[in-house]
Amino acid sequence: MTETKYKNVFVEGPITPEKIATSIAHHQVKTQIGAHDIFLGQVRADEIEGKTVQAIDYSAYEDMALKVFHEIRESAFDKFDLTCMHIYHSKGIVKSGEICLFVFTSSAHRKEAMDACRYIVEEIKEKAPVFGKELFEDDSHQWKVNK
Amino acid sequence: MTETKYKNVFVEGPITPEKIATSIAHHQVKTQIGAHDIFLGQVRADEIEGKTVQAIDYSAYEDMALKVFHEIRESAFDKFDLTCMHIYHSKGIVKSGEICLFVFTSSAHRKEAMDACRYIVEEIKEKAPVFGKELFEDDSHQWKVNK
């Protein structure tokens, strides 16, 4: 139902550097842009009680998540003078060192792009119903909690 | 003289999306990183008294600029808990829509990466002796001034 209403932000597996480059290149025709800010979330190989995180398996309450991402997008366009905004989040397995979140804001001026990017990242961390299962090398796991 | 002391940050012409992708990819082995922030400056096709900026021709007082970039880098590492930091600035012709500045900060946590990136961009704008000649389609020009 909601799949038809909201833009999809989920990408299966890691977000690749090539996808980021392609996204940047697409903005070179938009010559009113003076500043881009890009935030990338990368999976850390955290050590927890002697075990190291190998990957995070991301899942989401997708229908609600897409609605939340949509609301974040709308409110960012309301609050900041942006030319463009893109949000991508991984689902499924993302190994340590790989990228799971890509937030991309563009504006005529740097302050708007930077303020918006930070706002969007904080909103996602707080409001998007996305879950992360941290997988260890011994096949055990624990559930990640955002701080 | 100073060329041997300080890291070069200048790139001839525009900074390409491929260079940015390569730089991101190089950080995937650093699994203590949880957050990257990337700022990109892009040349705007500003209209000034009926004429449109086609490109900016960047020049610099290079010896001093490399020293200033070095000092900015050192102070950012002092102020913020960063894993990595990269700064690249164009010299020569950068057309509107192309990228002239690439600042890349990486940290375990998002706040440090974002605060550092913003700090570095502001410091560069204020302190680096880099000059920009805005070129118009009729071969006239004016000198850009940072705000």
Next chain:
Amino acid sequence: MKVHVVYFAQVAEKIGLSKEEIELPDGSNSTDLLTVLYNKYPMLRDLTFKVAVDHELSNRQLALKPDCEVALLPPFAGG
């Protein structure tokens, strides 16, 4: 009336189920549903979660409509 309950992450793992339908007396609210669920799954008391009704988070007691979707959402980990 019937409501659709969906479980995620730790909650789904602990109760061993990702969704189910629950029959409630007409006019029930979210607290009534939680009472049913706590009785059915006592381990829910050890878990932290928020409740969303039809994709809206709510801390308050909410009237439930027939066929609404109620989600039990453990702490978020996006990004």
Next chain:
Amino acid sequence: MKVHVVYFAQVAEKIGLSKEEIELPDGSNSTDLLTVLYNKYPMLRDLTFKVAVDHELSNRQLALKPDCEVALLPPFAGG
């Protein structure tokens, strides 16, 4: 003594020169040099610039050393 003066951007464009050597009496300071330059290039008075001595910006009057490098730097436009 001899000092090396370097000009950039608008300044270099207006005076038509990117660098030159200037002879000053020993013990001259940056104000003395500017006086010489303003006399030589009256159009400098219409330009905005900062002065750097040996790659350090300074608003104050600074003693100059033989063979030092003095730069006249118009407003920055990096980024």
